[in-house]
Amino acid sequence: MQTAAQIPHDVNYLEYKGKYKGIFSWIFSTDHKRIALLYLYSMMTMFVVGVSLGLAMKLELIAPGKTIMDPQTYNALFTVHGVIMIFMIVIPGLPAVFGNFMLPIMIGAKDVAFPKVNLLSWYFYVLGAVLVISSVLFGNGIPDTGWTFYAPYSFKTGTNLLPAIFGAFVLGFSSILTGLNFIVTIHRMRAPGMTWFKMPLFPWSLYGTAWIQLLATPVVGITLVLVALERIFSIGVFDPALGGDPVLYQHLFWIYSHPAVYVMILPAMGAISEIIPTFSQKHIFGYKAIIASTLAIAFVGYFVWGHHMFTSGMSGTAQYTFSILTFIVAIPSAIKVFNWISTMHKGSINPDIPFLWAVTFIFVFMIGGFSGLVLGALATNVYVHDTAFVVAHFHFIVFGGVGFAFFGAMHYWFPKMFGRMYDKVWAKVGWAFFTVGFLTLYSPMFYLGMIGMPRRYYDYLPEFHAANILSTLGSWVMTFGLLIIIINLFRSAKNGAIAPINPWNGKTLEWTVPSPPPVENFDEIPVYGEKDGPYEY
Amino acid sequence: MENEKHHIVPYRVYFYILLALITLTFGSIGITHINVGEYSVLGALIFSTIKSFLVLTWFMHLKFDQPFLRIMVGFVALVFLAVIFITFLDYYYR
Amino acid sequence: MEHVTQHSDPHYDQEASKLGMWLFIFTELLLFGGLFIVYSIYRFLNPEAFQLAAQALNPVIGAINTIILLVSSMTIAMSTSALQKKNKGLTVFLLEITIMLALIFLINKYFEWGIKFDHGIWPGSEHMINDMSKGEILFFGLYFVMTGLHALHIIIGMIIIIVALNKVQKGTVHADRPSLLENAGLYWHLVDLIWIFLFPLFYLIH
Numbered sequence: 087m088q089t090a091a092q093i094p095h096d097v098n099y100l101e102y103k104g105k106y107k108g109i110f111s112w113i114f115s116t117d118h119k120r121i122a123l124l125y126l127y128s129m130m131t132m133f134v135v136g137v138s139l140g141l142a143m144k145l146e147l148i149a150p151g152k153t154i155m156d157p158q159t160y161n162a163l164f165t166v167h168g169v170i171m172i173f174m175i176v177i178p179g180l181p182a183v184f185g186n187f188m189l190p191i192m193i194g195a196k197d198v199a200f201p202k203v204n205l206l207s208w209y210f211y212v213l214g215a216v217l218v219i220s221s222v223l224f225g226n227g228i229p230d231t232g233w234t235f236y237a238p239y240s241f242k243t244g245t246n247l248l249p250a251i252f253g254a255f256v257l258g259f260s261s262i263l264t265g266l267n268f269i270v271t272i273h274r275m276r277a278p279g280m281t282w283f284k285m286p287l288f289p290w291s292l293y294g295t296a297w298i299q300l301l302a303t304p305v306v307g308i309t310l311v312l313v314a315l316e317r318i319f320s321i322g323v324f325d326p327a328l329g330g331d332p333v334l335y336q337h338l339f340w341i342y343s344h345p346a347v348y349v350m351i352l353p354a355m356g357a358i359s360e361i362i363p364t365f366s367q368k369h370i371f372g373y374k375a376i377i378a379s380t381l382a383i384a385f386v387g388y389f390v391w392g393h394h395m396f397t398s399g400m401s402g403t404a405q406y407t408f409s410i411l412t413f414i415v416a417i418p419s420a421i422k423v424f425n426w427i428s429t430m431h432k433g434s435i436n437p438d439i440p441f442l443w444a445v446t447f448i449f450v451f452m453i454g455g456f457s458g459l460v461l462g463a464l465a466t467n468v469y470v471h472d473t474a475f476v477v478a479h480f481h482f483i484v485f486g487g488v489g490f491a492f493f494g495a496m497h498y499w500f501p502k503m504f505g506r507m508y509d510k511v512w513a514k515v516g517w518a519f520f521t522v523g524f525l526t527l528y529s530p531m532f533y534l535g536m537i538g539m540p541r542r543y544y545d546y547l548p549e550f551h552a553a554n555i556l557s558t559l560g561s562w563v564m565t566f567g568l569l570i571i572i573i574n575l576f577r578s579a580k581n582g583a584i585a586p587i588n589p590w591n592g593k594t595l596e597w598t599v600p601s602p603p604p605v606e607n608f609d610e611i612p613v614y615g616e617k618d619g620p621y622e623y
Numbered sequence: 624m625e626n627e628k629h630h631i632v633p634y635r636v637y638f639y640i641l642l643a644l645i646t647l648t649f650g651s652i653g654i655t656h657i658n659v660g661e662y663s664v665l666g667a668l669i670f671s672t673i674k675s676f677l678v679l680t681w682f683m684h685l686k687f688d689q690p691f692l693r694i695m696v697g698f699v700a701l702v703f704l705a706v707i708f709i710t711f712l713d714y715y716y717r
Numbered sequence: 718m719e720h721v722t723q724h725s726d727p728h729y730d731q732e733a734s735k736l737g738m739w740l741f742i743f744t745e746l747l748l749f750g751g752l753f754i755v756y757s758i759y760r761f762l763n764p765e766a767f768q769l770a771a772q773a774l775n776p777v778i779g780a781i782n783t784i785i786l787l788v789s790s791m792t793i794a795m796s797t798s799a800l801q802k803k804n805k806g807l808t809v810f811l812l813e814i815t816i817m818l819a820l821i822f823l824i825n826k827y828f829e830w831g832i833k834f835d836h837g838i839w840p841g842s843e844h845m846i847n848d849m850s851k852g853e854i855l856f857f858g859l860y861f862v863m864t865g866l867h868a869l870h871i872i873i874g875m876i877i878i879i880v881a882l883n884k885v886q887k888g889t890v891h892a893d894r895p896s897l898l899e900n901a902g903l904y905w906h907l908v909d910l911i912w913i914f915l916f917p918l919f920y921l922i923h
Contacts, residue, residue: 308748
């Protein structure tokens, strides 16, 4: 073990030569910044696969009847698309990439509490991804249950489901370890003087998220184990023929998978809460209200799972309880939006790329949120349940919310992470295409759902044709924008102009260290004084 | 931080706790043999809760740890009970 | 292991590793919690069948195993005290007892499961599917899953204790760096905690 004196503080983490060479200096590295980039690259790879599957589905839906694939292929496609996008992209998304990279720096620590566990969780991520992919490549048939693995079909289908289930289990474990690490890091490693209420909002959102990861993920873990055992041994717990209740599967599944939505959106909101004050050059409005709303969303979000099951034959009491709780969870989300808007009010706004992403986030998040209220109300839910309306709603939240925040965070912290600035003109072009494409792709689905087009069908009635063409066109525009964004970022990471330490005049700690940060972030651990704070402009 | 650890629990304390736990085990066996209908589950669960409280407090050292650990344990227990309660809102009224 | 991210801060943070272990225990509790939810729902829906099926379990074996686990919990708790009192010999001895007790628990479990198998009771067996009511099938399904998962945790706990025992003997776990032993202890108590609830819910239904 080397002592502190031997670790050079003037070498940045990208150029540091450790014990290992080449690729091994990455995959054996326990540096939180390198692990963050490992996550970024592996997620990018899976994202490309997921987007391609989505494009293929939209292409199939450009015309009624069979266009490019048969129904079974379509079923497989939306299953794999869902599993990849949910378990490998949006759930780990912001915590694993920006949380890993920024959390220790933002709270003035040299690394997370358990660096080796951190690396282990990336290995679990890769193992989970490999397992899911193996379920596609081997066995008799690609899983066709949808990403929800609903019983009893999930143990009746002849397709190769076990590796996919096991993969989701392993990915959950990766998520648990990340959450565990973050909680301990935040509790134990904040810089001297940084009290809980001087901590920036992104770490706060990670803290709330980590608790959900910790308490909800094991429930889906055991549920997936039960489905696997049901498949192998017929233990009967979800099989109506043996006395089990398939609705109980839905309860257990959504006890995790609804809070998982907040695992996705809370860090996204955290990133937005960093971007808005920086680009308004103003103290965040209602700092404590945002923290309280973060914790409230995390807590109440744990008890709303039943709104996915309004048509499953639940008791009336359960239905209206879940409906009320769902409306309650909308309140803290709205509080956040009001706070962001108030922060901008009379601020000195710099409409640079990250800010554009942040305001479009607020826009699409509000559309997604309001359509969520339509689904949370019992009467309207029954009308649009399992239609394209639901698909539009959760893509506005999950892809709109998390995606826009992810790219916002990417463009915000990119100069810090890579030490170079991207081409701003291309970044704006990419953002414009992406936003227009996104809205064209998903908005028609609201309409389609209202007029009765069910989800998860490869075919539809002729009267749905026009809106579907529009939606498919949108998917092409959006993908074009995505390509511009990704190519621009990749090129800039190599050849962009050298970025200064603090390009946006941010006040949080990551803007006090060099870009890219040195191996252990800080020469000397910063100390927060009485008057210091994360947003003191 | 250095003075918050190293509370050494004497061996006999652990032994007394064990005696209490074994007594409670026989207590729970006893109560389920008395025919009190559906309340026997409740009785057994109360005994189990007392037992787990002893294990958490003494064997798992919560008594000597920082208070926030106790708060966390209580919070987790509360979340779990709330989940069971809400799930039963479905099954009880179905 | 790469030295890049070794904290130059030489403080060994015992509180951090304890907190980490507790958080892990929470996830384990919720993992079993999912099963307890399933159990409570099905017991609520099939009270008579659960009562009938539970007759097949022997409460004496269950009680013996409960006491074995409780004693082993005490011995591992004592071993942390022994370590803090710098009594290495006693620490090692107490850990060995703990491992022995864990093994006896597993042997009992093995025979208990064996008797069920002899009676044609295992998940998906013909006897169960043909002759048993749905509630009984659920009872035994849950019995095998929950005690099986618990036994798996016993095995994992034993491995952790063996590792800790080794490190105590080597001297890398000692009074000033007791985290591994403490965490092994915490894990073992978790296994005990779960059994405290499993025992009445499966063996004491009358």
